[in-house]
Amino acid sequence: MKKLEVLHNKMVEEIQDYAIILLDIDGTILSWNKGVEKMKGYRAGEIIGQNFSIFYLPIDRQYNLPENLMALAKKEGRAKHIGRRVRKDGSIFWGSILITALHDENGEIIGFTNLTRELHGNEIE
Numbered sequence: 001m002k003k004l005e006v007l008h009n010k011m012v013e014e015i016q017d018y019a020i021i022l023l024d025i026d027g028t029i030l031s032w033n034k035g036v037e038k039m040k041g042y043r044a045g046e047i048i049g050q051n052f053s054i055f056y057l058p059i060d061r062q063y064n065l066p067e068n069l070m071a072l073a074k075k076e077g078r079a080k081h082i083g084r085r086v087r088k089d090g091s092i093f094w095g096s097i098l099i100t101a102l103h104d105e106n107g108e109i110i111g112f113t114n115l116t117r118e119l120h121g122n123e124i125e
Contacts, residue, residue: 019116023099025109027052027070039095039118041088052114055085057092073099074109082119094119 012020012033019036021029029050037043040055047054053066060066060083072079078100085095098115 017117019114021052021114021116023052023112023114025111027066027112030111036116039087039093039116040085046088055116057084057086060084069097069099070112073101073112077101085116 015033016035016038018033019039020033021036022031024030029048029052031048032044036047040047051066053061056066065081065083069079069081078098081097081099083095083097084092085097086092095116095118100113100115101109102111102113104110
């Protein structure tokens with residue numbers, strides 16, 4: 001079982017074309033893979049412990065988009081969104097986002113995964 005656990009962790013960690021973020025119940029970033037650093041420009045030590053709303057535009061934060069997506073994921077198990085996101089350097093990119101609720105053995109939500117894929121050209125619509 002230990003080997004499978006190590007392989008699973010490496011699988012998630014080393015994916016670079018998708019940003020995979022583990023969030024606690026409040027949206028605090030607990031861990032992530034190499035794809036996040038490549039896509040968003042932050043190193044783990046700079047972003048672990050921050051709220052994932054840091055990746056959203058100020059206008060989206062003003063209208064509570066991150067919280068609304070988490071609420072939808074709590075209610076329906078997942079939330080999808082295509083929108084603009086912000087990198088560490090302030091540049092903006094389009095991303096396809098999937099937030100999935102994680103449950104314990106009693107069905108209680110214990111956290112979320114946030115999967116982001118950067119969109120290019122004709123993928124944005």
